[in-house]
Amino acid sequence: MSAPARPRPTACLALADGSIFYGMGFGATGQTVAELCFNTAMTGYQEIMTDPSYAGQIVTFTFPHIGNVGTNPEDDETGDPVAAGMVVKWMPTTPSSWRNIQPLSDWLAARGRIAIGGIDTRRLTRAIRQQGAPHAALAHDPDGNFDIEALVATARSFAGLEGMDLAKDVTCAQTYRWNEMRWAWPDGYAPQTEAKHKVVAVDYGAKRNILRCLASAGCDVTVLPATATYDDIMAHKPDGVFLSNGPGDPAATGAYAVPMIRDVLDKTDLPVFGICLGHQMLALALGATTVKMSHGHHGANHPVKDYDTGKVEITSMNHGFAVDGQSLPEGVRETHVSLFDGSNCGIRVDGRPVWSVQHHPEASPGPQDSYYLFERFSEAMAARNA
Ligand SMILES: NC(=O)CC[C@H](N)C(=O)O
Incomplete structure (x- = not known):
């Protein structure tokens, strides 16, 4: 008896080093090229x-x-998928959840995103860890026709994220107000229903749950595009300035963001709070430097130590660049550190309500341990206005 015929692969992932992974395509058809990373979260693929x-x-x-x-429409962190593609071990099964509106494959296809299933993701993850995040081309063709040499050449032609300002591609086109709150509360917290503090949130690619967390901590949030100047921000008479997460190389986005942040620091005593890319750009504005990591941190179980309290928080992470903790100038203190690799996860300006963190206190997906940071920001604005 002969073995059953294996289905012809309909998708192919090619790394710049020439490694080829065949699998089954789902979502959109076509081809994409990008940096390849891995995320270890067990939930929240749509948010990711x-x-x-x-x-x-x-x-x-x-x-x-x-x-x-x-x-489902509620779990989007922005209007459309932003990740260039996805790689999974098992092909998605029929969705089983009362919240399901659209199967993942249809959802991806409607949004022009390619996915590949049936991949040995352990082997691939090891390759990513060994090589550092590789450049990769992903193709999906229902007829299974692939030009492997051309795909590898496409992967090799990808310029890489270093030097890339991608915030300009994902920021909002117009200023807008945000007042939607979180739907659920971390243990020990309640929503602050009165919007007491006017916050300008600079959008370098903000996740919606960050804006919900700010609103839930008593902030009246106005979101401004990434290129907002000091004058644009001050026109809103804010009580505090928030710097959002975002894609790409912080040094590239810093070219226009740093002068604005320096003005806020030099000309005002406003509380400033940054998350992830916002953290990296606050650090750059203070005179520190950022570095590209090997394969970065992407997951929902990263232990981070808060030096002030001695507590270890389990955090959500998504970054491929990091602030060089050795480069912090005098007057700027390291407040949080990754217990995975000792990399910098937080800074604070001595004696001022100006701080930022590398991890994601809004989670989505991930644990809620770091939610206190939003309350701390709100308290800093209350103290300044007291
Ligand atoms: N989540 C983020 O804001 C990521 C910041 C930056 N793009 C990095 O990769 O490090």
Whole structure:
């Protein structure tokens, strides 16, 4: 008896070093090229695919069951998927959740995003860890016709994220107000229903749950495009300035963001709070430097130590660049550190309500341990206005 014929692969992932991974395509057809990373979160694939910070990256999911709860409009972190593509172990099964509106494959197809299933994601993850996030081309063709040499050449032609300002591609076109709150509360917290503090949030690719967390901590949030100047911000008479997460190389976005942040620091005593790319740009504005990491941090179980309290928080992470903790100038203190690799996860300006963190206190997906940072920002604005 002969073995059953294996189905012809309909998708192919080619790395710049020439490694080829064949699998089955789902979502959109066509081809994409990007940096390849891996994310270890066990939940939240829709939030991950729609996190604007993933622009320019294809995400490998190390958790094998992706797609099993389908998709729904509420879980988008922005209007459309921003990650360039996805790589999974098992092909998605029929969605099984009362929240499902659209199966993952249809949701991706409607949004022009390619995915590949049936991949040995353990082997691929090891390759990513060994090589550092590789450049990769991903193709999906239902007829299974692939020009492997051309795909590898495409992967090699990708310029890489270093030097790329991608915030300009994902920021909002217009200023807008945000007042939607979180839907659920971390243990020990309640929503602050009165919007007491006027916050300008600069949008480098903000996740919606960050804006919900700010609103829930008593902030009246106005979101401004990434290129907002000091004058644009001050026209809103804010009580505090928030710098959002976002994709790409912080040094590239810093070219226009740093002068604005320096003006805010030099000319005002406003509380400033930054998350992820916002953290990196605050650090650059203070005179520190950022570096490209080997394969970055992408997951929902990263331990971070808060030096002030001695507590370890389990955090959500998504970054491929990091602030060089050795480069912090005098008067700027390291407040948080990654217990995985000792990399910098937080800074604070001595004696001022100006701080930022590398991890994601809004989670989505991930644990809620760091939610206190939003309350701290709100308290800093209350103290300044007292
Ligand atoms: N989530 C983020 O804001 C990511 C910041 C930056 N693009 C990085 O990769 O490090």
